[in-house]
Amino acid sequence: MIFGFIKKLVKYYVDKLVNWMRMQKFNLELDNEIKEFHENWLKENNLDERGQIKKPKIKEVGKFGDDNWSISIGNVNDNKKN
Numbered sequence: 001m002i003f004g005f006i007k008k009l010v011k012y013y014v015d016k017l018v019n020w021m022r023m024q025k026f027n028l029e030l031d032n033e034i035k036e037f038h039e040n041w042l043k044e045n046n047l048d049e050r051g052q053i054k055k056p057k058i059k060e061v062g063k064f065g066d067d068n069w070s071i072s073i074g075n076v077n078d079n080k081k082n
Helices: 002-044
Strands: 057-061 070-074
Touching: none
Parallel strands: none
Antiparallel strands: 057 070
16 A cells, blocks of 8 residues: 555656656747747847847948949958958
């Protein structure tokens, strides 16, 4: 009789532990998905971590008045220095 009670008690606490572990895993996965969504949303909307709009990059090539003078505003991928 006492053996059956202990068996049920152990089973109850093992089930509680498994349920708690599943909830921890679910919360971790949910937090990661939310973080990834926010990072992607910030990138798509050109915002920084604080939600402020990023200032555009300005790159000037050459000197003003020269034939090859140009200015680029926005997404400048060319990393050459002036």
